[in-house]
Amino acid sequence: MKKKRKYIVLKALNNNVILAKDISLDEEIVLVGKGIGFGKRDGNVVHLNKEDIEKTFYLSDPKTKNKYEQLMKGTNRKVIGVSEEIIAIAEKEFGPLNPNIHIALADHIGFSLERIKMGLEISNPFIYEIKALYPKEYKIGEIGQGIIKDRLMFTIPESEVGFIALHIHSARENKLVIDAIQDTKFLMSLINIIEEDLSIKLDNSGLVYSRLINHLRAGINRMEEGKHIENPLLDVIKEKFIESYVLAEKIGVYINKEKNIHVLDDELGYIALHIERIKNSNI
Incomplete structure (x- = not known):
């Protein structure tokens, strides 16, 4: 027979969540589990198996x-x-x-x-x-x-x-949530640079937009972490996609200005490839 743990219900938050005291540890804990709060009143003693509890959060x-x-x-x-x-x-x-x-x-x-x-x-x-x-x-x-x-x-x-x-x-x-919002705003500003330079408006619910913004996020994360990836197509990109590479350099300057990060040519090459894909897609 599995041993049950004893808790005192401090507050039943809903049928599936209770704020309780773990009697054995003398600590307050939030418990989440299907039906564990059903019919429970503040002050009730409940006995629960591990299987009864999906998640715990100790207020230590x-x-x-x-x-x-x-x-x-x-x-x-x-x-x-x-x-x-x-x-x-x-x-x-x-x-x-x-x-x-x-x-x-x-x-x-x-x-x-x-x-x-x-x-x-x-x-x-x-x-x-x-x-x-x-x-x-x-x-x-x-x-x-x-x-x-x-x-x-x-x-x-x-x-x-x-x-x-x-x-x-x-x-x-x-x-912090505000930092996540700032990160998102920064990515939007990069996309705005591309849109203005190409005189287009990307469908922000489309696949092209999703690919672009995710690549920009991944690239900035790499740069912030000091990681470097090589671009074996860099020379070809510079030669064949001149305008796209120039726009990528413009983006690199903006990133450097706002985040004090030097964007390497390899990263600029990958950005240029995405820009070229946008130019050749049906937006």
Whole structure:
């Protein structure tokens, strides 16, 4: 017979999430598991197997515990419950996330629902970029949209799905959400340079756009990490795609100016190839 662990329910956040005290460790813990909160009242003692619990989040750090207690005081417990369910799904997909997401995501969802109640909606100007750059995070955001509708009877718009995805991505990368937004804005500025130079407007929901923005992101990540990849076609690119390479150099100058990163010719060559592909595609 499998040994069950004893917990005291401090708050039942919804049918699948409880804030509890682990009696054996004398620590507060958030537990996520199907049906573990159903019919439970504050102060109830519950006995759970490992199999009953999908995810745990111990409030061991005093600062985190204090922030979570403040969150509980100012946020509907059902909102915190859906946030924890979304985080559990994200951690199942990506592994452990930065623990700050337990505060930040619930706070964001609560604020979003308040805006919706008042008939206000903050637009998300990066929605297509988020879909292209972080498709797995966006998919979890869509799952979260369904959970929110099911538990709270609110339908959040696509813009908010994108913001949930940004929170998840930021927690994966141990970044602040504002930093993820700045990264996305920077990539958009690079694409704007290409569009203006070629006098075109890319379909930001299309494959060409997705390939381009993902290549730019990967290239900048390599440069920031000091990694170098060789481009065996560099001489051919410089000779055959002169205009595209000149535009790539323009982008390199901008990257250097904004991020103080020297863009090597090999990277410029790959950017030029993408530009050439755009010029020869049906946009």
